[in-house]
Amino acid sequence: MRIAIVGYGKMGKLIRQEALSSGHEVVAVIDPWSPAPEITALSLDALSLAGCDVAIDFTHPATIVDDIILYARLGIPAVIGTTGWYDRLEEVRETVEDLDCSIIYSGNYSLGVAVFLQVVKRAAQLFDKVGGYDSFIQEIHHAQKADSPSGTASMLADIVLENSTSKHSIVSDTLHRKREDDEIQIGSVRGGSVPGTHTVYFDSPEDTIELTHRARSRQGFAVGAIKAANWIADGRKGFFTLSDMLDDVFMNVEKA
Numbered sequence: 001m002r003i004a005i006v007g008y009g010k011m012g013k014l015i016r017q018e019a020l021s022s023g024h025e026v027v028a029v030i031d032p033w034s035p036a037p038e039i040t041a042l043s044l045d046a047l048s049l050a051g052c053d054v055a056i057d058f059t060h061p062a063t064i065v066d067d068i069i070l071y072a073r074l075g076i077p078a079v080i081g082t083t084g085w086y087d088r089l090e091e092v093r094e095t096v097e098d099l100d101c102s103i104i105y106s107g108n109y110s111l112g113v114a115v116f117l118q119v120v121k122r123a124a125q126l127f128d129k130v131g132g133y134d135s136f137i138q139e140i141h142h143a144q145k146a147d148s149p150s151g152t153a154s155m156l157a158d159i160v161l162e163n164s165t166s167k168h169s170i171v172s173d174t175l176h177r178k179r180e181d182d183e184i185q186i187g188s189v190r191g192g193s194v195p196g197t198h199t200v201y202f203d204s205p206e207d208t209i210e211l212t213h214r215a216r217s218r219q220g221f222a223v224g225a226i227k228a229a230n231w232i233a234d235g236r237k238g239f240f241t242l243s244d245m246l247d248d249v250f251m252n253v254e255k256a
C-alpha cells in the first residue's frame, strides 16, 4: 500500500516504521509543525494526499473532524486513530455516510483491546443480571496526552452503559458534588510515560472485580493501525469501527 501518515508525533513515527518494515510505501508524511526531514507537506489537502491508497491519521482533537470530512470528500480511505472527538460522532457520521467514504475509526487499535471490549461487554451483561454491582472506569496515560477521558475509556463506558439497566449516563467530572448511582464515572490520571492503562471495576459490598488492559508500549496500536489500513483500503465503503473489522476478520467475534 502507498500510505500517507498524517500527524508525525509519537504514533506517526511508529506507524511509519511499522509500515516500512511490513513492506508498505510511505508516500506522504504530513504535519504542520514537525521539523523532521521525513515531512513531505505541512497542510492536509488533495495535493498533499495525492497518490496515496490510504491515510493514517494520529493528530489532534482540534482538527480531526475537518480531517475526516476531507478524507470522505476526496474518497481517500482513512484510518482514524485520533481521539477526543466522540462528542461529535453522530454529526460526523451523518456528514460522511452520504459521501463516498471508506473510513475506520477506533480509540484504540490494539487487537488486545478489541478483545478486551468484548470481555467487558459480557462482564457488564452478567453483572447486570446478577445485580448489586456498581461499575466505574479508570484510565492512566503519559503526561503529554492532549485529551481526557481517553478514547478507549469512552468506548468502555459506552459498552458498560449499553449493557447495564442501572446506568443512564457517563461522567468524567464530579467536582463538588456526589456521583449519582446511575452514572458511570471515568477517572483520568496523567503522569510519566505510561502508554495506556484501562481498568473497568465491578464492585459490590462483598467483592471487587477489576478488568485491566495495560499496554506495554505503543507498538500494538501501530500494528493494529496498519492492519486496519489494509482492511479499509481493500475496496470497503462506509464508516466503520475496529469491531466491524474484527467481526469480518475473525467471523465469530460478536460486535461490541
Ligand SMILES: NC(=O)C1=CN([C@@H]2O[C@H](COP(=O)(O)OP(=O)(O)OC[C@H]3O[C@@H](n4cnc5c(N)ncnc54)[C@H](OP(=O)(O)O)[C@@H]3O)[C@@H](O)[C@H]2O)C=CC1
Pocket (backbone or CB within 6 Å): 006, 007, 008, 009, 010, 011, 012, 030, 031, 032, 033, 034, 044, 058, 059, 060, 061, 063, 080, 081, 082, 083, 084, 106, 107, 108, 109, 110, 147, 151, 221
Ligand atoms: N487509536 C489508538 O490506538 C491511539 C490513539 N492515539 C491518539 O492519537 C493522537 C496522537 O497521539 P500521539 O501521536 O501520542 O500525539 P503526539 O502529540 O505525539 O503527535 C501528534 C502529532 O500530530 C501533529 N498535529 C497536530 N495537529 C495536526 C494536524 N492538523 N495535521 C497534522 N498533524 C497535526 C502534532 O503536532 P504538534 O505537536 O505541534 O501539535 C504532533 O506532531 C491522540 O489523539 C491520541 O489520543 C494515540 C495512541 C493510540
Ligand SMILES: O=C(O)C1=N[C@H](C(=O)O)C[C@H](O)C1
Pocket (backbone or CB within 6 Å): 083, 107, 108, 141, 145, 146, 149, 150, 151, 152, 153, 195, 196, 197
Ligand atoms: O494518547 C495516547 O497515548 C493514547 N490514546 C488512546 C486513547 O485515548 O484511548 C489509546 C491509547 O490508550 C493511547
